[in-house]
Each structure stands twice: as structure tokens, then as C-alpha cells.
Amino acid sequence: MIQEKLHEEIHNYPTAKLSVEHVCKDFITNNGSVVRALDDVSLTINEGEFVCFVGPSGCGKSTLLNIIAGLEKPDSGMALIDGTPITGPGRDRMMMFQEHALFPWLDVIGNVMFGLKQKPNLNDKERLEVAKYYLYLVKMDRFAHANIHELSGGMRQRVALARSLAPNPKILLMDEPFSALDAMTRERLYGDIQDVWEKRRKTIIFVTHNVREAVCLGSRVILFSPHPGRVREKFTVNLPRPRNINNHDLADLSQEITSALKGYTAAESD
Amino acid sequence: MKRVLITIIFFLLLILVWAALTGDLAFMGIDIALWSPYVLPPPSTVGQYLWDNTLNGKIPLSMLITLRRLLIGYAIGLIIGVPLGMLAARFRSVNDTLGMLALGLQALPSVCWVPLACIWFGQTEAALLFVVIMGTLWSVLLSTQNGMKNVPPIYARAARTMGSTPLHTLVFVTLPASAPFVVSGMKQGWAFAWRSLMAAEIYVSVVSGFGIGQYLHYGRELQRMYQVIGVMFIIILVGLLADKILFSPVESWLHRRWGTGKE
Ligand SMILES: Nc1ncnc2c1ncn2[C@@H]1O[C@H](COP(=O)(O)OP(=O)(O)O)[C@@H](O)[C@H]1O
Numbered sequence: 005m006i007q008e009k010l011h012e013e014i015h016n017y018p019t020a021k022l023s024v025e026h027v028c029k030d031f032i033t034n035n036g037s038v039v040r041a042l043d044d045v046s047l048t049i050n051e052g053e054f055v056c057f058v059g060p061s062g063c064g065k066s067t068l069l070n071i072i073a074g075l076e077k078p079d080s081g082m083a084l085i086d087g088t089p090i091t092g093p094g095r096d097r098m099m100m101f102q103e104h105a106l107f108p109w110l111d112v113i114g115n116v117m118f119g120l121k122q123k124p125n126l127n128d129k130e131r132l133e134v135a136k137y138y139l140y141l142v143k144m145d146r147f148a149h150a151n152i153h154e155l156s157g158g159m160r161q162r163v164a165l166a167r168s169l170a171p172n173p174k175i176l177l178m179d180e181p182f183s184a185l186d187a188m189t190r191e192r193l194y195g196d197i198q199d200v201w202e203k204r205r206k207t208i209i210f211v212t213h214n215v216r217e218a219v220c221l222g223s224r225v226i227l228f229s230p231h232p233g234r235v236r237e238k239f240t241v242n243l244p245r246p247r248n249i250n251n252h253d254l255a256d257l258s259q260e261i262t263s264a265l266k267g268y269t270a271a272e273s274d
Numbered sequence: 275m276k277r278v279l280i281t282i283i284f285f286l287l288l289i290l291v292w293a294a295l296t297g298d299l300a301f302m303g304i305d306i307a308l309w310s311p312y313v314l315p316p317p318s319t320v321g322q323y324l325w326d327n328t329l330n331g332k333i334p335l336s337m338l339i340t341l342r343r344l345l346i347g348y349a350i351g352l353i354i355g356v357p358l359g360m361l362a363a364r365f366r367s368v369n370d371t372l373g374m375l376a377l378g379l380q381a382l383p384s385v386c387w388v389p390l391a392c393i394w395f396g397q398t399e400a401a402l403l404f405v406v407i408m409g410t411l412w413s414v415l416l417s418t419q420n421g422m423k424n425v426p427p428i429y430a431r432a433a434r435t436m437g438s439t440p441l442h443t444l445v446f447v448t449l450p451a452s453a454p455f456v457v458s459g460m461k462q463g464w465a466f467a468w469r470s471l472m473a474a475e476i477y478v479s480v481v482s483g484f485g486i487g488q489y490l491h492y493g494r495e496l497q498r499m500y501q502v503i504g505v506m507f508i509i510i511l512v513g514l515l516a517d518k519i520l521f522s523p524v525e526s527w528l529h530r531r532w533g534t535g536k537e
């Protein structure tokens with residue numbers, strides 16, 4: 005009986021369709037001037053799609069992610085999940101941040117359990133089983149009882165990934181999760197995150213300012229430009245998976261996107 | 275190891291100079307007693323005083339009385355100060371009112387409360403406790419507030435995305451996240467409590483028990499500088515032990531595990 009429930013919990017892959025409709029968002033800076041972080045941004049992201057947002061810093065990528073997460077409200081327009089407007093944070097969307105944001109007073113499994121504990125339909129024993137499964141999925145099961153300060157940066161982001169996956173959200177939001185890591189660690193994580201996506205089929209939005217990273221991971225790459233933050237261009241990436249960041253075709257496509265990006269930033273400064 | 279050695283040698287030298295200047299080394303032919311023993315007693319007399327009064331139980335008994343006052347006053351200071359500090363961190367209106375009051379009163383050396391305490395409570399235990407609480411409360415409040423403000427906002431955001439309600443976030447995220455800072459505040463509060471109690475015991479003599487500070491006071495009255503210096507040593511020792519054994523290890527353990535910097 006318990007086994008069946010767990011099986012269902014683990015082998016059920018909910019995904020969702022996300023739409024962003026005419027979202028605008030202004031911020032008032034410390035010196036009183038208004039910054040237009042998002043200017044009439046509209047997007048549709050399909051069930052189970054892996055989408056990357058790329059753009060130089062300050063083009064509103066984090067702001068848009070925060071709006072989708074429900075941490076921030078748009079000034080106008082709205083974000084919808086399966087047609088329902090987003091009004092606040094919810095278990096159907098989990099967010100992973102650039103800094104790991106793991107709780108250092110809990111051990112690894114305690115962190116993965118944190119979000120699970122808010123999930124009403126499971127008992128503690130089942131939650132523990134689920135947590136262990138996700139730690140296994142990110143190859144951190146051997147470190148279940150380690151303390152956070154004992155882990156390397158890459159291991160911390162793996163745990164953070166497990167923590168975001170554990171409540172079985174429909175959408176996974178990742179805000180530059182690997183940008184603080186060294187290149188070697190990052191490459192390994194590219195493989196792992198693709199693997200997780202193959203297995204769990206979540207809708208994933210992955211923010212980065214690294215074009216190559218975006219092409220390596222995304223089925224689609226959406227290009228943003230700053231001042232004001234806008235969607236400039238969308239690319240579909242049809243390369244076979246699992247992709248290696250050093251692949252030739254991948255490098256070519258990255259090159260193409262990078263020149264597009266340079267075009268906008270050059271036009272900006274004119 | 276070398277550094278420890280240097281420290282030990284430094285203190286031995288200091289005692290040696292003290293001994294030489296007060297006639298303790300006369301047996302070695304060094305007899306340059308600059309002051310009479312009434313002004314600066316030699317280390318041997320101070321040592322004798324401490325030894326005798328520890329054996330006859332006077333010092334241990336007064337320590338017991340003093341520590342009891344310290345613990346009660348400190349506990350009350352914490353019980354009031356920590357929650358108020360949290361409120362001040364969370365609500366701007368509390369910060370602008372209570373926070374300001376704390377800022378002002380913290381600048382006041384707690385010995386300044388002695389005259390009022392004596393008028394309000396007479397020569398009683400309550401007067402002593404009042405001075406200790408006034409000395410502890412404000413610094414605990416301010417450092418707790420500061421601690422809560424130091425909690426990285428990303429923790430609360432992460433918790434909210436995982437479905438934590440504001441109350442759940444406060445109890446299970448913000449509170450534990452602020453632990454290292456709160457302990458730093460408790461450590462500072464303890465130092466203030468100790469100083470306040472000594473001030474209070476020196477100025478307020480109560481019949482309900484002779485604390486260690488009162489021995490210092492009577493040392494002065496009776497012109498026994500060896501007693502005054504002996505008690506000063508005890509006061510230093512208690513302050514140091516609490517800091518080094520009780521607070522600092524916990525504090526640095528928390529800061530390391532929480533990754534909140536601070537060596
Ligand atoms: N809380 C805030 N207050 C003021 N300005 C902000 C705030 N958050 C973001 N901004 C501004 O909005 C713009 C977009 O920021 P952000 O979404 O963080 O960009 P990105 O993640 O693409 O680097 C930037 O110019 C930034 O300075």
C-alpha cells in the first residue's frame with residue numbers, strides 16, 4: 005500500500021504549460037529613477053519543455069522568473085499556469101537560486117525534507133523515502149547526513165536541485181544555478197540536469213548569461229535585451245541529447261546566437 | 275605553541291616585576307619596595323588572601339550568591355531582550371520607538387541606574403537585579419535586532435517558494451538562520467550583565483547576601499588592598515571563563531556551520 009503510494013508519488017510526472025502575457029514591471033532605484041525591468045513581455049512555454057533565458061545582466065531575467073515563482077507581482081499583464089493566473093508562490097513551481105540557499109542548520113536530507121514536509125498527502129516515513137530517492141537521482145545519496153558547510157559548491161547545487169525536485173513541482177525555475185561553479189563541475193552538472201530532465205520531464209526554465217550553456221541545455225533559447233527588458237529573439241535547438249558542451253554543432257549555434265546578442269547590445273550603445 | 279609560550283612568559287614577567295617592586299623578592303637581594311604594602315600589596319599577600327578565603331569557604335559562598343544574581347538578571351534580560359529585538363527587526367515602528375530607546379539607554383553605563391534603583395527598590399536584591407537587567411536588556415535587544423537583519427533574504431524566499439507560510443518561515447527559517455548572531459548578542463549581553471552586577475554590588479550593600487563585588491567594596495572600606503586586588507582577579511577570571519568556555523566555542527561553531535563568516 006505504502007509502496008504503491010510512493011510509486012505514484014515518484015513516477016507521476018506532472019508538468020504544466022506556462023504563459024506570460026504582456027508583463028511589465030518597473031523598479032524604483034535608490035536614487036529615485038525608474039527602471040523598466042520588463043517591457044511588454046509575452047511568452048508561451050509548453051508542457052515538459054526545457055527553455056533557457058539568455059541575456060546580459062540587467063535585462064529582467066530574474067525579475068521574470070520571480071514573477072513566475074509568485075515572489076514578485078507584475079505591474080501589468082500576467083503569468084498563467086495551465087490558464088490560471090499566478091498570484092503567489094505555490095508547490096507547483098519550485099525555484100533554484102544562484103547561491104544555493106540551502107539551510108545550514110539542517111543536514112542534507114533535512115533540507116530535501118523541508119519542502120516535502122509542507123506536502124500534506126504524505127506521512128513522514130514516505131517523505132523520507134521520497135527524499136532519499138531524489139538524493140539518489142542527483143547522486144548525493146551517500147551524503148544524506150552531511151552538513152551543508154562540508155559540501156563543495158557543486159554538491160550544494162545538487163542538493164538544492166534535489167530539494168526543488170522533491171515536492172514534485174510541475175515547473176522548475178533555475179536562476180543561474182551554476183554560474184558560481186568552476187567549469188569542470190559545471191560540465192558534469194550539464195549532463196546530470198539533462199539526465200534528470202529526461203527522467204522527470206518537468207517544464208524547466210533555466211536562466212543564464214552564458215549562451216553556450218543555454219544551447220547545451222535548452223530545447224529553446226529565448227534571448228532578452230536590457231533597458232528596457234524585452235524578448236528579442238527565440239531559437240529552437242534541435243541537437244540530439246545528451247548534449248556535450250564541447251560539441252561542434254553546439255558551438256556553431258552558440259556563435260550564431262552570440263552574434264545576434266552582440267547586435268542588440270551594439271545597437272543599444274549607439 | 276610558540277605564541278602560547280610568549281603569552282605565558284609575558285605574564286610571568288609581569289608578576290615578577292610586581293613582586294620585585296613590592297619586596298617579595300627581598301630574599302634574592304632585590305629589595306626596592308617603591309610603595310608601602312597598604313598601597314600596593316605584594317603578590318604573596320594577595321595569593322595568601324585568596325587561598326585562605328577559598329579554603330574557609332567565604333569566596334565560594336559569595337561566588338554562589340553573585341552567580342545566582344547574575345544568572346537571574348541575565349535570564350530576565352534575555353527573555354525580554356531577544357523577543358523585543360526580533361520585533362524591532364521585523365517592524366519599522368518598533369525599531370523607530372523601542373529601538374531608539376534601546377540605542378539611547380545602551381549608551382548609559384549601567385552604574386548610572388544605581389541611585390534610581392536604590393530609591394525605587396531600597397537596599398534589596400531587586401535593586402541589584404534591576405541594575406543588571408538595565409545593563410543587559412538593551413544590548414541584547416540591539417544585537418538580536420542586528421542579527422535578524424543579517425539573515426540573508428534568500429532563505430526566506432526559498433522557504434516561500436517551498437510553500438512556507440510567513441509564520442512557518444519565521445519559526446523554522448529566520449529564527450534558526452539568525453542563531454549565530456543571536457548568540458553573539460547573548461555573549462555581549464553576558465559581558466554587560468557581569469559589569470553591571472559588579473557595579474551594583476560595589477554600590478549597593480544588601481543584607482540578603484555578600485556578593486563578590488561587596489568584598490571589593492569592604493576591602494576599600496577596611497583599607498585592605500590585597501583583598502581589593504584579590505577580588506579583582508576573581509572578577510577577571512569569571513568574565514574570561516564565561517567568554518572562553520561558554521560563549522566563544524558555541525559562537526564560532528555556529529558561524530562556521532552557518533557559513534556566516536567571522537573567524
Ligand atoms: N528589487 C529591485 N529594486 C530595484 N531595481 C531592481 C530590483 N530588482 C531588479 N531591479 C532592476 O531591474 C533590472 C532587471 O534586473 P534583473 O531581473 O535582476 O536582471 P537579470 O536577472 O537579467 O540580471 C535591473 O536593472 C535591476 O537593477
Ligand SMILES: [Mg+2]
Pocket residue numbers: 065066067179
Ligand atoms: Mg539575475
